[in-house]
Amino acid sequence: MTQQREKFTYLCDRMNIQLTEKKEQIFRSTLDLIHHFGFHGSPMSKIAKDADVAVGSIYHYFPSKDDLIIELYWYCKEIINNYVFKAEENNLAYDQRFRIIWKNIVRFYQDHVYIFSFMEQFYGSPFYEEVRSSVFKEKSERNKIFHFLETGIEQKQLKDLHVRLILAAYLGPAISLVRSALYEKIRLEEDQLDTLVEIIWNGVKK
Structure with a gap:
């Protein structure tokens, strides 16, 4: 777990994303535990213990587990x-x-396994239902991939299809590729990424 935590801390610093020390500890522990035990196997008490935060104190930062996860x-x-x-x-x-x-997405997830695991589980959980409307309303600010593809359709770079179809064609192969590479414990080669993204582009371009 230590290596993943170091990567997460480095990433926060590099992106200049500010967290209090306690919240960072809680986030790191939550990612670790969810990766290994899933949402149900990661109660607040366990997260607090792993983060070295008093059980009562964790509720100072997050009123509930739902708030923490979201x-x-x-x-x-x-x-x-x-x-x-x-x-x-x-x-x-x-x-x-x-x-x-597209290649940045693949590289990120392959290098940040705990975040990939968390996002995979989140999208398949009831938690996603609570934020789904916000995901599509806040296109430019928080759902940049959606917005990027929507812009491609508007500029006639991409086929005039519903943006969610384009999104599925764009992200689906990336997620599937990362999942299989992690399962097989292999590193994806640059030429493999170039080949697949070219197939995707040819399928959705105008």
Whole structure:
């Protein structure tokens, strides 16, 4: 667990995302425990103990486990967005950004297994029902991938399909590829990523 925690701390520093020390400890512990034991196997008491925070104190930061999980979700989304969407790539042609962003997603999840595990479990849980409307309303601020693909449709770079279909075609192969690579404990090669993203682009481009 230590290596993953060090990566998470480094990532927070690198992205200049500010947390109090206690909240960072709680988030790290929550990611660790959910990765190993799932949502149901990670009660607040266990998270508090792992984070070295008094059980009563954890409720000072998060009124309930639901609040903790949902706040951690948005926090992870911010980290992912900051990694995937780099300012220096904003002026590239749309098709170039399409490929780069996709590969950034794959690299991020392969390098941050606990966040990948958390997001996988979150989307399949009742917690997601509580934030689903916000996910699609807050396109530009918190759901940048959705917004990026929607812009591609508006600019006639992508086929005139419902954006959620494009999103499924874009993210589905990335998630599946990361999942299989983690299961097989292999590192994805650059040429493999180039080949798959080219297939995706050819399938959705205008």
